[in-house]
Amino acid sequence: AVAARAGRAVTLYARDAEHAARIASARENPRLPGIPLASRIAVTADLAAAARADAVLVVVPAQHLRGAVMHVAPLLAPGTPLVACAKGIEHGTHKFMTEVIAEAAPCATPAILSGPSFADDVARGLPTAVTLAAPDEALAAALVQALGSPTFRPYHSTDVRGVEIGGAAKNVLAIAAGIVAGRQLGASALAALTTRGFAELVRLGRAHGARSETLTGLSGLGDLILTCAGPQSRNFAAGLALGRGEPLPAGKLAEGQYTAPVLVELAAARGVEMPVAQAVAAILAGAVTIDAAIEALMLRPFKAEE
Numbered sequence: 108a109v110a111a112r113a114g115r116a117v118t119l120y121a122r123d124a125e126h127a128a129r130i131a132s133a134r135e136n137p138r139l140p141g142i143p144l145a146s147r148i149a150v151t152a153d154l155a156a157a158a159r160a161d162a163v164l165v166v167v168p169a170q171h172l173r174g175a176v177m178h179v180a181p182l183l184a185p186g187t188p189l190v191a192c193a194k195g196i197e198h199g200t201h202k203f204m205t206e207v208i209a210e211a212a213p214c215a216t217p218a219i220l221s222g223p224s225f226a227d228d229v230a231r232g233l234p235t236a237v238t239l240a241a242p243d244e245a246l247a248a249a250l251v252q253a254l255g256s257p258t259f260r261p262y263h264s265t266d267v268r269g270v271e272i273g274g275a276a277k278n279v280l281a282i283a284a285g286i287v288a289g290r291q292l293g294a295s296a297l298a299a300l301t302t303r304g305f306a307e308l309v310r311l312g313r314a315h316g317a318r319s320e321t322l323t324g325l326s327g328l329g330d331l332i333l334t335c336a337g338p339q340s341r342n343f344a345a346g347l348a349l350g351r352g353e354p355l356p357a358g359k360l361a362e363g364q365y366t367a368p369v370l371v372e373l374a375a376a377r378g379v380e381m382p383v384a385q386a387v388a389a390i391l392a393g394a395v396t397i398d399a400a401i402e403a404l405m406l407r408p409f410k411a412e413e
């Protein structure tokens with residue numbers, strides 16, 4: 108929808124032929140009910156047709172990125188930009204999204220799009236600003252030109268890793284924020300949790316050489332603020348349910364659930380302290396109760412703020 112609004116000719120690929128046919132005839136994606144599909148968007152289940160593009164946006168969940176990219180890789184013209192829109196870190200390999208693309212489609216050119224942007228808001232054409240990063244600044248700027256419009260404002264960057272860390276970490280921290288809300292710990296606790304969570308995101312980013320303007324920018328602090336603000340975020344909603352002692356919302360992807368254990372492993376490998384992320388991972392694994400995790404966070408030794 109964003110690319111179509113920016114004047115591009117767009118092909119939307121769905122892996123399920125019936126699903127593609129239904130979207131094509133209804134001119135509406137059931138995942139975005141009430142939002143008509145722009146007339147300039149062609150819908151197909153033919154991956155080769157979708158791969159014949161100047162650029163490809165890959166919008167599958169993080170843990171499915173490798174599989175989806177491996178399918179499309181042989182169909183791409185060499186050097187085609189492959190823009191990851193997923194936020195996460197691959198299980199087992201600890202690879203970030205552009206690293207997965209580089210391995211699964213060595214012929215393509217990886218990039219990453221991230222930042223505060225609920226799909227529903229974006230599809231409705233509400234004003235949104237995001238970060239688009241690629242190692243080559245000229246490519247990042249060209250992709251911004253291709254996708255930007257009066258309602259969608261991407262900023263270009265070459266700090267790929269900084270953008271990836273912000274997007275992955277904020278989902279885990281949003282689960283923690285939801286838990287705080289679900290446990291009715293108060294607005295002060297929510298502000299404290301979000302701020303100390305941000306300190307963890309920054310620490311991990313710095314350990315990976317991320318730039319501070321990226322970590323305090325749209326894909327870091329910006330997306331953290333959005334996702335820790337309320338239940339429109341599926342990650343926050345998952346935390347809310349946990350905090351209330353309810354089952355996790357069915358059929359709603361909360362990437363932080365999958366990112367949490369990998370994020371903690373990554374942080375440990377780099378010697379980075381991430382107690383909030385660690386608490387989320389332990390709660391999700393059933394290794395600790397929510398009340399014990401909160402108590403442990405509050406009883407950590409007092410220290411200087413950094």
Ligand SMILES: NC(=O)C1=CN([C@@H]2O[C@H](COP(=O)(O)OP(=O)(O)OC[C@H]3O[C@@H](n4cnc5c(N)ncnc54)[C@H](OP(=O)(O)O)[C@@H]3O)[C@@H](O)[C@H]2O)C=CC1
Nearest residue numbers: 122166167168169171174175192193194224225226360362
């Ligand atoms: N939704 C949002 O507001 C935002 C989401 N993101 C990120 O985007 C990523 C995807 O999230 P979202 O779109 O919400 O997830 P959804 O679960 O809503 O949709 C995932 C889509 O990926 C498809 N898919 C899954 N696996 C494969 C595969 N192996 N090959 C091809 N297609 C596949 C699914 O197809 P099928 O219908 O056939 O199952 C479905 O259309 C996540 O990393 C999320 O963090 C980022 C910003 C905003």
Ligand SMILES: O=C(CO)COP(=O)(O)O
Nearest residue numbers: 222223224225340341342
């Ligand atoms: O990444 C998002 C907004 O930027 C979407 O957040 P949720 O996946 O938590 O809904």
